Amino acid sequence: MARVFAQEAWNQCQAQGIDDRYEMILLAVHRAKQLSRGAVPITGHEAERGQADSVNALRDFETGQCDFEELREDLIKSMQKVSLPSAEDEE
DSSP states (O other): OOOHHHHHHHHHHHTOOOOOHHHHHHHHHHHHHHTTTOOOOEEEEEEEGTTTTHHHHHHHHHTSOOOOOHHHHHHHHHOSOOOOHHHHHOO
């Protein structure tokens, strides 16, 4: 059962330009961390609160409503140790 919806999530990721399973896993882990911190699930599956956050993240991917570009940018920001100076800081 889990393999079936994970495959559907992978198909949706491929349709939206994610060609590497490792990247999908990184994005799913990041989404699961967001959900564990209180982010609202995209698909409205709050009734399944007993599900693990990783399962809910894959369910978000499965619907195709997840903005992968935004999620990717947020993941990159969360991994950065040094922030780039803004234009206001340079003045």
